[in-house]
Amino acid sequence: xxxxxxxxxxxxxxxxxxxxxxxxxxxxxxxxxxxxxxxxxxxxxxxxxxxxxxxxxxxxxxxxxxxxxxxxxxxxxxxxxxxxxxxxxxxxxxxxxxxxxxxxxxxxxxxxxxxxxxxxxxxxxxxxxxxxxxxxxxxxxxxxxxxxxxxxxxxxxxxxxxxxxxxxxxxxxxxxxxxxxxxxxxxxxxxxxxxxxxxxxxxxxxxxxxxxxxxxxxxxxxxxxxxxxxxxxxxxxxxxxxxxxxxxxxxxxxxxxxxxxxxxxxxxxxxxxxxxxxxxxxxxxxxxxxxxxxxxxxxxxxxxxxxxxxxxxxxxxxxxxxxxxxxxxxxxxxxxxxxxxxxxxxxxxxxxxxxxxxxxxxxxxxxxxxxxxxxxxxxxxxxxxxxxxxxxxxxxxxxxxxxxxxxxxxxxxxxxxxxxxxxxxxxxxxxxx
Amino acid sequence: xxxxxxxxxxxxxxxxxxxxxxxxxxxxxxxxxxxxxxxxxxxxxxxxxxxxxxxxxxxxxxxxxxxxxxxxxxxxxxxxxxxxxxxxxxxxxxxxxxxxxxxxxxxxxxxxxxxxxxxxxxxxxxxxxxxxxxxxxxxxxxxxxxxxxxxxxxxxxxxxxxxxxxxxxxxxxxxxxxxxxxxxxxxxxxxxxxxxxxxxxx
Numbered sequence: 001x002x003x004x005x006x007x008x009x010x011x012x013x014x015x016x017x018x019x020x021x022x023x024x025x026x027x028x029x030x031x032x033x034x035x036x037x038x039x040x041x042x043x044x045x046x047x048x049x050x051x052x053x054x055x056x057x058x059x060x061x062x063x064x065x066x067x068x069x070x071x072x073x074x075x076x077x078x079x080x081x082x083x084x085x086x087x088x089x090x091x092x093x094x095x096x097x098x099x100x101x102x103x104x105x106x107x108x109x110x111x112x113x114x115x116x117x118x119x120x121x122x123x124x125x126x127x128x129x130x131x132x133x134x135x136x137x138x139x140x141x142x143x144x145x146x147x148x149x150x151x152x153x154x155x156x157x158x159x160x161x162x163x164x165x166x167x168x169x170x171x172x173x174x175x176x177x178x179x180x181x182x183x184x185x186x187x188x189x190x191x192x193x194x195x196x197x198x199x200x201x202x203x204x205x206x207x208x209x210x211x212x213x214x215x216x217x218x219x220x221x222x223x224x225x226x227x228x229x230x231x232x233x234x235x236x237x238x239x240x241x242x243x244x245x246x247x248x249x250x251x252x253x254x255x256x257x258x259x260x261x262x263x264x265x266x267x268x269x270x271x272x273x274x275x276x277x278x279x280x281x282x283x284x285x286x287x288x289x290x291x292x293x294x295x296x297x298x299x300x301x302x303x304x305x306x307x308x309x310x311x312x313x314x315x316x317x318x319x320x321x322x323x324x325x326x327x328x329x330x331x332x333x334x335x336x337x338x339x340x341x342x343x344x345x346x347x348x349x350x351x352x353x354x355x356x357x358x359x360x361x362x363x364x365x366x367x368x369x370x371x372x373x374x375x376x377x378x379x380x381x382x383x384x385x386x387x388x389x390x391x392x393x394x395x396x397x398x399x400x401x402x403x404x405x406x407x408x409x410x411x412x413x414x415x416x417x418x419x420x421x422x423x424x425x426x427x428x429x430x431x432x433x
Numbered sequence: 434x435x436x437x438x439x440x441x442x443x444x445x446x447x448x449x450x451x452x453x454x455x456x457x458x459x460x461x462x463x464x465x466x467x468x469x470x471x472x473x474x475x476x477x478x479x480x481x482x483x484x485x486x487x488x489x490x491x492x493x494x495x496x497x498x499x500x501x502x503x504x505x506x507x508x509x510x511x512x513x514x515x516x517x518x519x520x521x522x523x524x525x526x527x528x529x530x531x532x533x534x535x536x537x538x539x540x541x542x543x544x545x546x547x548x549x550x551x552x553x554x555x556x557x558x559x560x561x562x563x564x565x566x567x568x569x570x571x572x573x574x575x576x577x578x579x580x581x582x583x584x585x586x587x588x589x590x591x592x593x594x595x596x597x598x599x600x601x602x603x604x605x606x607x608x609x610x611x612x613x614x615x616x617x618x619x620x621x622x623x624x625x626x627x628x629x630x631x632x633x634x635x
Contacts, residue, residue, distance in 0.1 A: 054581075058478065060475070065478065
């Protein structure tokens with residue numbers, strides 16, 4: 001049939017037979033078919049074809065199918081009658097799409113939680129440090145009260161100092177008046193602070209190295225801190241070491257090692273006890289007279305030995321090996337002398353300056369409403385934390401693919417061909433069904 | 434269900450349309466469903482029987498379809514004909530069955546080539562016609578069968594297969610012309626009176 005020569009397309013003839021045309025269209029096609037032999041033939045072929053298809057008979061529904069569905073109906077009916085409500089509504093209403101959506105949503109939430117929590121956990125130690133920084137910052141006034149005149153060295157945790165220079169680190173201040181060589185600065189030199197050289201002491205007087213341990217509870221921590229500075233200045237003492245702790249919602253405390261001239265010790269202790277209530281006090285006295293006497297005697301002998309070696313070296317001549325041997329002996333003796341001189345100075349310093357270990361604790365007063373950061377600060381911090389979490393999550397994903405990407409690509413390349421083969425076979429089997 | 438039985442609303446079920454029965458069933462009238470089952474048990478069984486070679490599997494799928502209707506009655510909305518709704522469910526069940534069979538054949542090595550011995554009273558012309566239908570292109574055959582056996586309109590077929598109506602019409606025409614040519618060809622020898630899965634199914 002020449003399709004282009006026909007005003008009615010063959011598909012329209014078919015649609016006419018199927019009743020898919022409107023009344024007007026059906027009228028037009030019907031009129032055309034009556035006068036067109038080709039279209040009439042096509043109509044007849046299609047009708048004949050439908051009759052042939054109608055010969056495809058199907059056996060009667062098996063009784064088993066009727067019985068099983070009838071049982072299901074009966075069961076549903078009985079459940080309705082005993083008041084279990086609409087069994088049809090209670091039936092499984094979750095399609096596979098809903099299951100997929102719900103599972104996908106749950107998975108997304110899980111990934112989100114992991115994505116948020118992992119960087120947070122990783123940053124936890126850092127966050128703790130930052131928290132300490134905030135707490136330390138709240139006690140700025142206390143740090144301002146530190147005796148600047150006696151401060152020798154401030155140790156700041158390197159990590160904090162590098163990370164956030166605006167933050168003020170937790171206080172860990174060590175004060176010492178000794179320089180790196182162990183010598184004393186001029187303003188605290190023994191000669192000006194009551195230090196008396198041992199050679200000026202009577203050799204018969206006992207040499208006692210005193211150690212005192214004091215634990216004091218103060219009501220006003222800041223005032224006690226200032227008073228401590230004044231006591232040290234008055235008695236020509238100095239801080240051997242000083243640590244101050246100012247935690248939030250807890251009592252502040254101070255731990256110090258004070259060096260006070262032995263002659264000033266009783267008066268200094270009396271003044272220190274005025275800082276607050278003395279909880280514990282202990283004193284130790286180590287007599288080092290004999291130790292010092294022995295040291296002086298050995299030092300004297302070594303010096304005499306050194307003098308004799310030098311005299312031998314200057315007055316006598318001999319083999320080169322003998323001269324070298326004498327010089328080695330002089331070097332050895334000189335070393336011993338310097339060691340003993342150091343020990344002697346240290347011993348005399350222990351005697352001249354008593355050591356006072358002071359533990360000063362604030363009498364803690366609980367606060368009904370502990371000071372908290374303002375709302376704007378908390379919101380700001382939350383945004384910063386959110387930014388850090390997001391950036392670390394992205395960074396974590398990038399790192400994951402950087403680390404595992406090549407391996408994943410290798411596996412994809414290895415598995416791609418078998419997967420494509422199996423998929424094509426599956427599609428082919430499905431198409432054949 | 435007996436002829437002339439009344440549903441829970443006191444209306445004669447046999448006088449109601451399919452859609453009215455389905456609404457009544459969704460409200461709890463099991464008599465309405467019994468009437469629907471009696472009307473469609475043979476067409477639904479035929480739907481699967483023409484597409485699945487194994488009669489037991491066809492029966493099982495038909496049962497599954499009615500049970501799905503039973504379970505999903507609360508979601509029924511009488512916007513389209515119940516017949517289209519019924520075959521849409523049946524078609525989904527059929528697709529799931531095919532995917533399962535293909536998966537088993539691909540990954541588990543299960544056989545798919547069920548051969549059905551033709552019954553003694555099957556005419557040669559019918560066998561010839563079924564083989565001709567089996568040779569049609571897959572989608573064309575599906576459209577042709579939905580039109581000829583399930584009596585669905587072009588629009589309903591288009592909705593079921595998610596195709597444009599014009600595509601359905603053109604493919605249906607192509608299938609009919611192809612089938613006409615196949616039927617007009619000389620009849621091949623049919624020594625083995627049996628039908629393979631591909632000659633049975635869509």
